[in-house]
Amino acid sequence: MGRPMGLVLMLGILVLVGGRTEAIDTAWYDAHATFYGDMAGGETMQGACGYGDLFKQGYGFETAALSTALFNNGLTCGACFEIMCVNSPQWCKRNAGTIKITATNFCPPNYDPPVQYHWCNPPNKHFDLSxxxxxxxxxxxxxxVPVKYRRILCQKRGGVRFEMKGNPYWILVLLYNVGGAGDVTGVQVKGQNGNWVQMSRNWGQNWQTGERLAGQGLSFRVQTSDGKSIEFGDVVPSNWQFGQSFDGSRNF
Incomplete structure (x- = not known):
C-alpha cells in the first residue's frame, strides 16, 4: 500500500513531562477494518474495556474493537486513532476523509478454518468499527477494507470520570472520558484518612484496591502511557455510593 497523498508522516506527538519529552507514535500504519453491530450501535455496548454504556459515557458510535495485535491485553483501552480507507476505489467512499475513534473493545481471534479469513487473528492489525x-x-x-491508521491525542469534553463499583471490602473504579494519550497505565488512590495506595488493573480500565475506603473522601493520581500524570484532589466526596460517577473537572 502506498502512503496516502497529501499527508505528512509524523514521528510522534511530543509531550512535556517533568522536564523531559515523551512521544506517542503518530506514524501511519497499514491495517484493515470491518464493522459489527447495526446502525443503532447496540452490539457495540459493554465490551472488553469495561466502559459499559458508550452513549451514556460520551463515546457514542466513535469506537472500535481492536485485534490482538493492537489491543495489547487491554493496555490500549482508551487510546484514540485516526483511520482512513485507502487503495480500494470500488469500496472506499470518495473524499470521505478520516474518522476518529476510541478503543473500547476487543476483537477476539478465531482459529477455525479457513484461518486466513479471520482478520482479528495475530499478527493482523485490525479495527472492527461500529x-x-x-x-x-x-x-x-x-x-x-484496507485502511491507514495512526495514534492521535484524545479530545474529550469535561474532566476524567471515576465510576465507583465493588463493595465495602473491595473497590473497583472505572476511569473513562480520558483525554490526551487516553490509555491509563497507573492509578493511585488516597482516602482522606490515609496515604496514597497503588491500585492494580482488574480488566480494561477498571482499577481495584482492597483498602477500606468507604465513607472517606477520595483523591486519585492518574498516569497515561505518555508518562503524563494528573492529581485529582478530593474528587469523590465522603458520602459517595457504589454506582455513582464523579467528574474530576480536569483532563489530559
Missing amino acids: MPMFLKIAEYKAGI
Missing part, C-alpha cells in the same frame, strides 16, 4: 463509523469511509457491501 457500523455508522464504517459507513463514513466505506461502502456497506465491501465488508472489509
Whole structure:
C-alpha cells in the first residue's frame, strides 16, 4: 500500500513531562477494518474495556474493537486513532476523509478454518468499527477494507470520570472520558484518612484496591502511557455510593 497523498508522516506527538519529552507514535500504519453491530450501535455496548454504556459515557458510535495485535491485553483501552480507507476505489467512499475513534473493545481471534479469513487473528492489525463509523469511509457491501491508521491525542469534553463499583471490602473504579494519550497505565488512590495506595488493573480500565475506603473522601493520581500524570484532589466526596460517577473537572 502506498502512503496516502497529501499527508505528512509524523514521528510522534511530543509531550512535556517533568522536564523531559515523551512521544506517542503518530506514524501511519497499514491495517484493515470491518464493522459489527447495526446502525443503532447496540452490539457495540459493554465490551472488553469495561466502559459499559458508550452513549451514556460520551463515546457514542466513535469506537472500535481492536485485534490482538493492537489491543495489547487491554493496555490500549482508551487510546484514540485516526483511520482512513485507502487503495480500494470500488469500496472506499470518495473524499470521505478520516474518522476518529476510541478503543473500547476487543476483537477476539478465531482459529477455525479457513484461518486466513479471520482478520482479528495475530499478527493482523485490525479495527472492527461500529457500523455508522464504517459507513463514513466505506461502502456497506465491501465488508472489509484496507485502511491507514495512526495514534492521535484524545479530545474529550469535561474532566476524567471515576465510576465507583465493588463493595465495602473491595473497590473497583472505572476511569473513562480520558483525554490526551487516553490509555491509563497507573492509578493511585488516597482516602482522606490515609496515604496514597497503588491500585492494580482488574480488566480494561477498571482499577481495584482492597483498602477500606468507604465513607472517606477520595483523591486519585492518574498516569497515561505518555508518562503524563494528573492529581485529582478530593474528587469523590465522603458520602459517595457504589454506582455513582464523579467528574474530576480536569483532563489530559
